[in-house]
Amino acid sequence: MASIKDVAAAAGVSVATVSRVLNGHPSVSAEARARVMGAVAQLGYRPNAVARSLRTDQTHTLGLVISDVLNPYFTELARSVEEEARALGYSVIIGNADERPELQDHHVRNLLDRRIDGLLVSPTDGGSPLMLDAVRAGTPMVFVDRWIPGVEVPVVRADGRAAVRDLVAHLHRLGHRRLAIIAGPAATTTGSERVEAFRAALAEYGLLLPDAYIGQGDFQAESGRRVTEGFLDLPEPPEVVFAADNLMALGALDAVRARGLRVPDDLALAAFDDIPWFVHTDPPVTAIAQPTGELGRAAVRALVDRIEGRTPQSVTLPARLVVRRSCGEATPTPEITPPTQSPSPVQRSTS
Amino acid sequence: MASIKDVAAAAGVSVATVSRVLNGHPSVSAEARARVMGAVAQLGYRPNAVARSLRTDQTHTLGLVISDVLNPYFTELARSVEEEARALGYSVIIGNADERPELQDHHVRNLLDRRIDGLLVSPTDGGSPLMLDAVRAGTPMVFVDRWIPGVEVPVVRADGRAAVRDLVAHLHRLGHRRLAIIAGPAATTTGSERVEAFRAALAEYGLLLPDAYIGQGDFQAESGRRVTEGFLDLPEPPEVVFAADNLMALGALDAVRARGLRVPDDLALAAFDDIPWFVHTDPPVTAIAQPTGELGRAAVRALVDRIEGRTPQSVTLPARLVVRRSCGEATPTPEITPPTQSPSPVQRSTS
DNA sequence: CTGAAAGCGCTTACAG
DNA sequence: CTGAAAGCGCTTACAG
Numbered sequence: 001m002a003s004i005k006d007v008a009a010a011a012g013v014s015v016a017t018v019s020r021v022l023n024g025h026p027s028v029s030a031e032a033r034a035r036v037m038g039a040v041a042q043l044g045y046r047p048n049a050v051a052r053s054l055r056t057d058q059t060h061t062l063g064l065v066i067s068d069v070l071n072p073y074f075t076e077l078a079r080s081v082e083e084e085a086r087a088l089g090y091s092v093i094i095g096n097a098d099e100r101p102e103l104q105d106h107h108v109r110n111l112l113d114r115r116i117d118g119l120l121v122s123p124t125d126g127g128s129p130l131m132l133d134a135v136r137a138g139t140p141m142v143f144v145d146r147w148i149p150g151v152e153v154p155v156v157r158a159d160g161r162a163a164v165r166d167l168v169a170h171l172h173r174l175g176h177r178r179l180a181i182i183a184g185p186a187a188t189t190t191g192s193e194r195v196e197a198f199r200a201a202l203a204e205y206g207l208l209l210p211d212a213y214i215g216q217g218d219f220q221a222e223s224g225r226r227v228t229e230g231f232l233d234l235p236e237p238p239e240v241v242f243a244a245d246n247l248m249a250l251g252a253l254d255a256v257r258a259r260g261l262r263v264p265d266d267l268a269l270a271a272f273d274d275i276p277w278f279v280h281t282d283p284p285v286t287a288i289a290q291p292t293g294e295l296g297r298a299a300v301r302a303l304v305d306r307i308e309g310r311t312p313q314s315v316t317l318p319a320r321l322v323v324r325r326s327c328g329e330a331t332p333t334p335e336i337t338p339p340t341q342s343p344s345p346v347q348r349s350t351s
Numbered sequence: 352m353a354s355i356k357d358v359a360a361a362a363g364v365s366v367a368t369v370s371r372v373l374n375g376h377p378s379v380s381a382e383a384r385a386r387v388m389g390a391v392a393q394l395g396y397r398p399n400a401v402a403r404s405l406r407t408d409q410t411h412t413l414g415l416v417i418s419d420v421l422n423p424y425f426t427e428l429a430r431s432v433e434e435e436a437r438a439l440g441y442s443v444i445i446g447n448a449d450e451r452p453e454l455q456d457h458h459v460r461n462l463l464d465r466r467i468d469g470l471l472v473s474p475t476d477g478g479s480p481l482m483l484d485a486v487r488a489g490t491p492m493v494f495v496d497r498w499i500p501g502v503e504v505p506v507v508r509a510d511g512r513a514a515v516r517d518l519v520a521h522l523h524r525l526g527h528r529r530l531a532i533i534a535g536p537a538a539t540t541t542g543s544e545r546v547e548a549f550r551a552a553l554a555e556y557g558l559l560l561p562d563a564y565i566g567q568g569d570f571q572a573e574s575g576r577r578v579t580e581g582f583l584d585l586p587e588p589p590e591v592v593f594a595a596d597n598l599m600a601l602g603a604l605d606a607v608r609a610r611g612l613r614v615p616d617d618l619a620l621a622a623f624d625d626i627p628w629f630v631h632t633d634p635p636v637t638a639i640a641q642p643t644g645e646l647g648r649a650a651v652r653a654l655v656d657r658i659e660g661r662t663p664q665s666v667t668l669p670a671r672l673v674v675r676r677s678c679g680e681a682t683p684t685p686e687i688t689p690p691t692q693s694p695s696p697v698q699r700s701t702s
Numbered sequence: 703c704t705g706a707a708a709g710c711g712c713t714t715a716c717a718g
Numbered sequence: 719c720t721g722a723a724a725g726c727g728c729t730t731a732c733a734g
Binding site: 371 | 726727728729730
C-alpha cells in the first residue's frame with residue numbers, strides 16, 4: 001500500500017507538504033497542491049488511519065455497546081446512532097453484549113484499547129469495575145436507554161411511566177384485574193423501573209402486584225417463554241402478562257401457543273418496545289413505543305458534545321402506548337388523541 | 352493514560368522487556384516478569400492497540416459490510432460472525448450499507464483506511480470500482496450470502512434452489528397457478544438467483560412467470576408494500592406472492608392488510624429467510640430458512656484462513672422450506688421428514 | 703535474559 | 719509557502 005512517502009516522492013515535495021494538502025491546511029501553493037493531488041490519484045493513495053490516530057490521539061470513532069443485537073429495538077438504535085455519528089464525522093464500532101456482563105466488559109475493554117474517542121453504553125448490569133474505572137479515568141461516555149445510578153454520566157432515555165399508566169388504565173377498562181409482568185434483570189434500570197412503574201400504576205386502581213406475578217426474565221426470548229409457563233402453572237394464573245421488552249413478548253407468544261391457548265382470550269399480552277412485526281402478529285400486540293431513532297441521535301449529540309469540549313445534556317423523551325388487540329377488544333372511544341400533541345397520548349393503532 | 356514507558360519506569364526495566372512480557376515472549380526472567388506484571392496492575396495499564404497495529408501491520412480486526420442492519424437475517428449473520436471471530440482472536444467492525452451502494456463504498460473505504468486484516472462483504476450491487484480495486488490490491492476478502500460473479504473471491508452462501516422447488520411444489524399442490532415474486536435488485540446475486548430459481552421451478556409444472564408477476568423490490572419493506580399493491584391492482588392479480596426476503600414480506604403483509612384483504616384467502620404469501628416472528632404472524636408465514644449461523648461462522652473461517660496464509664474454501668449450504676399456513680391449509684402429510692437428515696427436507700412446522 | 707535503537711505512517715511546531 | 723525533524727506507543731532484530 002502506498003504511503004505518504006511514496007506520494008511525496010511522486011509529487012516531488014516533502015511529506016509535510018503532502019500532509020498539509022491532505023488536511024486542507026491553507027498555506028500550500030496551488031502548484032504543490034495540484035502535484036500532490038495528482039500523485040494521490042495516480043497512486044490510489046489512502047491515508048493510514050492507524051498512523052494518523054497514533055499521532056493525533058484521536059480516532060474519530062465512537063464505541064457503542066448494546067445489550068443485544070438480536071433485539072430489533074437495539075438494532076434500530078444502532079442504526080440511528082451510526083447515522084448521526086456519520087453526519088458528525090465519526091464512525092462507530094458496535095459491541096454486542098448479548099445481555100452478558102462479561103461480554104459487555106470484553107467489548108468495553110476492546111473499545112478502550114482501540115482508543116475510541118467516546119463510548120455509548122446501554123449497561124447490561126449495575127456497572128462493572130472496568131466501566132466505573134473508565135468513567136473515573138475521564139473516558140467520554142453517555143448512557144443510552146439503560147443507565148447506572150450514581151455515576152456522573154449523561155443519560156439519554158425514554159420515560160415510560162406515563163405510557164405504563166395508560167396501559168394499566170386500558171387493561172383495567174377491559175376488566176382485567178390479575179396483572180403480571182415479565183421483568184428484565186433487576187440490575188438494569190429498565191429492568192427495575194418498568195416493574196416499579198407497573199406497580200405504581202396498579203396501585204392507582206387499588207390493585208396489588210404480588211411476587212408470584214413478577215417473573216424474572218433477562219430481556220431475551222427464552223426467559224419470556226419460561227416465565228410465561230410459570231404463570232400459566234399458577235393455581236390462579238394472571239389474566240394479562242406485560243413483557244418488559246419485545247423479545248420476552250415473543251417468548252410469551254411461544255409459550256401460549258405451545259399450550260394451545262390463545263391471546264387474548266386465555267391470556268392477554270402487552271409489551272414494552274414496539275416493533276413493525278407487532279402489527280402483524282396474531283393478534284396484533286399492544287405495545288409501548290419508544291422514540292428510538294431520536295434517542296440514538298440525541299445520545300450521539302451528547303457524546304460528541306462531551307468529546308469536543310461542550311457540555312453534554314441528559315435527555316428524557318416520553319414513550320407512548322399503542323393499543324392493538326392483544327389485551328382484548330377495546331371499547332371504541334369516540335375521540336382519538338392525535339399522536340404528537342399531548343405529552344403521553346394513547347395512540348389507537350389502525351391495525 | 353499510562354504508556355509502556357510508564358510501566359517500564361515503574362518496573363525498573365526497559366520498554367523492550369515490558370513488551371516481551373506483555374506478548375508472552377519466552378526469554379524473560381521470572382523476576383522481571385513479576386515486576387512488570389505488578390507495574391501493569393498498579394497502573395491499570397492497557398496496551399495501545401493503535402500503536403501496536405501501526406508497528407505490526409496487523410489490526411486483528413475483520414470488517415463486515417452487511418446490506419441492512421434492520422433485516423433480522425443480517426443481524427443474525429452479524430452475530431454469528433462476531434462470535435466466531437472472537438473465538439479466533441479477531442474483533443469485527445460492522446458497516447451497514449442500508450442497501451445503498453454509495454453507503455457500502457463509504458464503509459469499505461472506512462474499513463480499508465483502518466487497515467482491517469480482512470473484509471467480509473454481502474455486496475449491495477454488482478461491485479463498485481473501489482471494491483474491485485481492493486480485491487486487485489490483494490485485500491483478503493470473502494463474500495457472504497451475496498457475491499459478485501467473475502471476481503476471484505471465496506463465497507459462503509446458501510443454495511435455495513431445492514427449497515424454492517419444494518415451495519413451488521407445495522403451492523402447486525394447494526392449487527395455486529398464478530404465482531408472482533417480489534424480487535431483490537437484479538444487480539445482486541440473491542436478487543436475480545431467486546427469480547431464476549422460481550422461474551425454473553414453475554417451468555417444471557408448465558407454469559410461466561410473466562413480467563407482470565415479477566415485481567422489482569430492493570429487499571426493504573417499503574418496496575414489498577409498493578410491489579404488492581401493484582400486483583393487487585392488476586386485472587388478474589396473482590394468487591400467491593413470493594417475497595425474496597423477510598422485509599419485503601413484511602411490506603406485503605402491510606399492503607394486504609391496508610386493503611382489508613386476508614392472507615392466504617385473498618393472496619397467499621411465502622418468503623425467503625425465516626425469522627422467529629413468522630411463527631406468530633397472522634397467519635404464520637411459510638418461509639425458506641437459511642443456515643444463517645453456520646454461514647456466518649464458515650465465512651469467518653474462510654477469511655481467517657486467507658489472512659493467515661491457508662487456502663480459503665468456498666462453502667455452499669442448503670436452505671430448506673418451512674411450511675406454515677400463509678399459502679393455504681396444507682393437506683396433512685403422514686410422514687414428517689426429520690429436519691437434519693435429507694439434503695433438502697421439507698420441514699413441517701408445528702405452528 | 704536484557705536494553706538501545708530503528709522504524710511503522712503520520713502531523714505539526716519550528717526555522718527559514 | 720516549504721522542509722527537516724521530533725514524536726505518538728509500540729515491536730523486534732541486533733548486540734551483548
